[in-house]
Amino acid sequence: MTAPSYNSMFIGVGNPFRSDDGVGTAIVGRLRGEIPPGVKVQEESGDGTELLEAWRGVDSVILVDAVLSGAPPGTIHRLDAQAEKLPTWFSHSSTHAFGVAEAIELARVMGDLPARLIVYGIEGLDFSAGTELSPEVAEVVPTAANLILQEILHLPAVQSAHTP
Amino acid sequence: MNAKSLKVDFLARVEGEGGFRLKVKDNHVKEVKLNIFEPPRFFEAFLRGRKFTEAPDITARICGICPIAYQMSACHAAEDAFGAKPDGAIRELRRLIYCGEWIESHALHIYLLHAPDFLGYEDAIQMAKDHPDAVQRGLRLKKIGNAVMTLVGGREIHPINIRVGGFYKAPSKPQLQSLEEDLKWARDAAVETARWVATFTFPDFQRDYEFVALRHPSEYPLNEGRLVSNKGLDIPISEYEQHFAEEHVQHSNALHSALQERSSYFVGPLARYNLNFEKLSPLAQDTAKRSGLGRECRNPFQGILVRAIETVYACDEALRIISVYTSPDRPAMEMTPRVGTGHGCTEAPRGILYHKYSFDERGLILSAKIVPPTSQNQKIIEEDLTEFVSTRLHLPNDRLQWQCEQAVRNYDPCISCATHFLKVRIDRE
Secondary structure (H helix, E strand, C coil), rough: CCCCCCCCEEEECCCCEHHHHHHHHHHHHCCCCCCCCCEEEEEEEECHHHHHHCCCCCCCCCCCCCCCCCCCCCCCCEEEECCCCCCHHCCHHHHHHHHCHHHHHHHHHHHCCCCCCEEEEECCCCCCEEEECHHHHHHHHHHHHHHHCCCHHHHHHHHHHCCC | CCCEEEEEEEECCCCCCCECCCCEECEEEEEEEEEEEHHHHHHHHCCCCCHHHHHHHHHHHHCCCCHHHHHHHHHHHHHHHHCCCCCCHHHHHHHHHHHHHHHHHHHHHHHHHHHHHHCCCCCCHHHHHHHHHHHHHHHHHHHHHHHHHHHHHHCCCCCEEEEEEEECCCCCCCHHHHHHHHHHHHHHHHHHHHHHHHHCCCCCCCCCCCCCEEECCCCCCCCCCCEEECCEECHHHHHHHHHEEEEEECCCCCEEECCCCEECCCHHHHHHHHHHHHHHHHHHHHHHHHCCCCCCCHHHHHHHHHHHHHHHHHHHHHHHHHHCCCCCCCCECCCCCCCCCEEEEECCCCCEEEEEEEECCCCEEEEEEEEHHHHHHHHHHHHHHHHHHHHCCCCCHHHHHHHHHHHHHHHCCCCCCCCCCCCCCCCCC
């Protein structure tokens, strides 16, 4: 249980057996090989406490997850968790869950938020059991992946590592 | 006419997701319906035609909170079909990784999901503002459970080291010993958890439940045992389907499980505790007594306390296993597939998880059946709500809704086995 030595991290959250819930891990899959070596890449199932552990000691975190806000499927949301509280629709909150939004707000209360935490939410349509993304969601995966990659490449730590 | 409808919708736009709904008329509860969406049906179909070796990894995907339970039930079922019975260090490692899952799952439920109900907070985030030390303790406890799963299972989410027959790689003794210091802290923290939870106020509520759990002659049940109840059930797990029926109910996608002779039954920590108290470690028994728990407990709201006692036990048991462990000669038994049917039933953190598979001569899955604990508790939850709400109809909507949710949370219904997005809304007519 040693602290990660990375100061930048990219986390894809989701369950690929819950249809559009798998969009976060699909984007991780697409970006593997393109993420600079100094950035740790991790897949998470959506258990919020795992996230608290995953980003402990990391300065910059970019996270992507499926969301359901009522926007058209495939909408790409971008939120700066340091600047604003996550909207309630980001929450998978329930009689049971402690998910991404809960982890972020708990970290905020306890003073454990990473210095930079950018959250991408991809609007899903179908969260029932299944292994395929909805067409509307699958269609935006390349765009979302590219946006996220550009954001990762412009992280301060990544930029300085690539400055000759 | 005094009709009241309390409808708690879990984001109605999502097809097939869950919710619960109460109908009240003339100060009587007319109807309680709990909807639970259940992925196992999909997985049962998905598994057909796949090799036996894939079952543990695929079914582990059903639940991000209790993947070990799914892997263990799947492994045991396949081994049962092929006439194999791994023992010695492999059996001990399986108990060890299951202890890790109980610790992490119980810590999550106690600290982040259920304690806020008892202390009057909307959620753990609000609770953390006033009780940061408690939340930190819960998080560290959970992390130690995860560390056990990671070390034995290779990864904490969807562990990759588990296979039918045993493990891909067995940890060394020094590797396991590296967990000891943390587990000793966790054991103390679990005792402290019980002390803390025992100070909560529990609604005075109990019913004459039929508790169902595994029972093993010499140990608190995790992987093996006979299925027993406090009302006379005592069967090998292979007879599960002769005694338990799944009923399709119209208001839910899920199948409700019921005992054929007597209807509803209660699985999970309270059932295990009532049926196996004498198999708990001395420290766990002592902690129960000091927490004011008797040998029996019929109040589902005290399930949070029983989870704390089981966490003490899981830490104790993990430390015992590590102290006597010697690496197995081989990390897994060789499996020779054959035509047949196998049964697996293990104690997931929330209760018994039953798997049944039929295989052809190559070990391909011909049929699969998976019954998760949440669907088995569904009837009990509905009955609890009916009785619980009847005495609280005078409460305003928000208060009533809160208490209903607290009553549902007694059973720790699993997000993955049950619902994914649960948003709450109340309509009164």
